[in-house]
Amino acid sequence: MSAAEIKQSALARFAQDGYEGASLKHIADDCGIKKPSIYAHFSSKEDLFLQVLADVFERQKQRIEDYFEEHASLPLEAQLKGFVVDWQQIYERDAERKFFLRMVFFPPSALYDDVMNLVYPFLDEQEQKLSRLLAAGCPVQGRIIRHPRQAAIAYLTLLDGIAVEMLYGGEARTTRRLEAAWPVYWSGVSRER
Structure with missing residues (x-):
């Protein structure tokens, strides 16, 4: 799973649920990966959000x-x-x-x-x-x-x-x-x- 694909899934979650409502677990589930796999590309939910934004x-x-x-x-x-x-x-x-x-x-x-x-x-x-x-x-x-x-x-x-x-x-x-x-x-x- 690429960083771009993770960001696309994260965008959909952030758009739907807002920053506070979106979870890395749901983003990982949407991508078909485990939550720790996100950390290979992003240091935190905050980092992912700011890159998406x-x-x-x-x-x-x-x-x-x-x-x-x-x-x-x-x-x-x-x-x-x-x-x-x-x-x-x-x-x-x-x-x-x-x-x-x-x-x-x-x-x-x-x-x-x-x-x-x-x-x-x-x-x-x-x-x-x-x-x-x-x-x-x-x-x-x-x-x-x-x-x-x-x-x-x-x-x-x-x-x-x-x-x-x-x-x-x-x-x-x-x-x-x-x-x-x-x-x-x-x-x-x-x-x-």
Whole structure:
């Protein structure tokens, strides 16, 4: 059994049961190995969890980059709102996305600092990339964002609110919030035409 296969089983357990609820015994059972075999690859449950989480952050980062590359020809507003809609749709069907959001908002208390050491650099990098995107404008309308850095921060704040609604309110409530908040966000950050 490889470390990658163990991490895949661990991800499923952590996503389903949380850090506290997942046990190395259940992860080993899911892999068809004995619990001590996990220690050939990971020093502890904490080590396994943090490696799984680091991998998840890398994949989420890549998914974000892929989304914006695939939609680069769309008007900027369509790219940005489409990303939120896409994020919501993937959340509804993807255990990894659910795990990611839960850990960003509710890290295990025993690992809070370790998790935040992943979260803050991730958020800072996304803010920088988004600021550059907003400053560049869009293929159709050019530079239409008044204050790109502020607009990036506001966008991430909007995403936070939508993500919380995903975690607690469900799909219908999330969609309702997005539809109400989006026009306010967009009119606040874009130049008058």
